[in-house]
Amino acid sequence: MRTSTRRFVFLPATVAAAMALLGGCSDAVRVSAPTTTGATSAQCRALRAQLPRTLMGRERRSTTPDSDNTAAWGSPAITLRCGVPEPGPMNPASPEYDPHETQTVMIDSSGMCWLTQPTSGGGYVFTTVKQQTFVELDVPGAYAGQDYPLPELGAPLRKTDPASTDPGVAFDCS
Template identity: 45%
Template sequence: MTPTPARHALLSAAALAAALLLAACSGGSVRVAAPATTGAAGKQCAALKAALPATLDGKKRRGTSPAAATAAAWGDPAIVLRCGVPQPDVLDPHSPAYDPHMDSHDAEEVNGVCWTSEPVDGGGFRYTTLQQQAYVEVTVPGAYAHLQSPIGGLAGPIQRTDPVDRSRPFSCD
C-alpha cells in the first residue's frame, strides 16, 4: 500500500517528533544565558571553552543554546559554566552584599583557583571565581549536592586560560 501525501506527512512529523524527544531525553542542548564578552575577556573565555574537559566528574559535555564561546554544560541536570559574568556582588562596592574581606561570605581555594559560593534554588550552589581576569561562574544543581563539587576539575583549564588579576582586592589566603 502506497502512503498518501497526507499520511506521508503525518509519518514524517511523527518521526521528527520522536527524534526531538529522543534528543531531549539524551541530553540535548542546555538553554544558557551566555554572557556577551569583548576584548581580552572574550579571548580568555573562548580559550577556556576550548580547554574545558569532555567530561566533568563523569558527566558528559553537552551543547548550549544558543551556542556561545562563553558557556558550557555537563550532565543532566546540567552543571553550567558561564565565563565573563559580572563581578560578584561581594566585590561590588555598590552592592549591599559587598564584603571584600569575605567576613560574611564563603570563599575557598580549590586546586589554585579562588571561589565564592552561594546557594541557589533546589539545593544547588553557584560558584564564582574571585581573582581571575574574566569572572567564571559554575552552577551546580541540587541533584549533585551529595557529591564532591566539580569545580576542582575546572581549575587547570581556568588557570591556563584566564590568569589571576593581581589588582583584585581579595585573596583566598
C-alpha cells in the first residue's frame, strides 16, 4: 500500500514579495509626531514640503507614523519634529527656565536662531527660538564633527514659518 505525503513548497516569488513588504516597513524611521492644529498644522505641512532631499549629505527617509510633522535623514536618523512644545529653558513654567541663559542660544549662518541642548549620546537637539512654530532637529552623536545641518534648514523654515512677533519671547538672538 502506498501512502502519499503532501509537501508545501513556498514559491520564490511569494517569499520575495513578503520580504519586499517587510523591508519597506523596516526602512521607515519611528518618530513621535507632535499633535498640531490650525496654523501650526499648516506651517508644518508647508515646511515638510520644502525640506531638502538630503541633509548633511544623508538621504531623506520615510517616517512612521507618516505625519506632516516629522522628517528624517540618514542612518542613524537625523530627525525633525515640527510643532513641538516650547522647550523647558524657554518656558517660564518649567524648572529648566532661565531667561538669562544665552549660552545655549545661537544664530546659524542662514540667520536662524536655535536653542542648542546636548543629548546623553553626544548629539544635540536644536529647537527654533523665534519662529511661530517650534521645530526640533535631533542630530545623533554619530555625526559629531561632521557637516553642520542647520543652515540647510534656514530657507525652508523662513519661507514656511515666519518669525514670531510676540514680545514675550524669552530668548532673542539679535
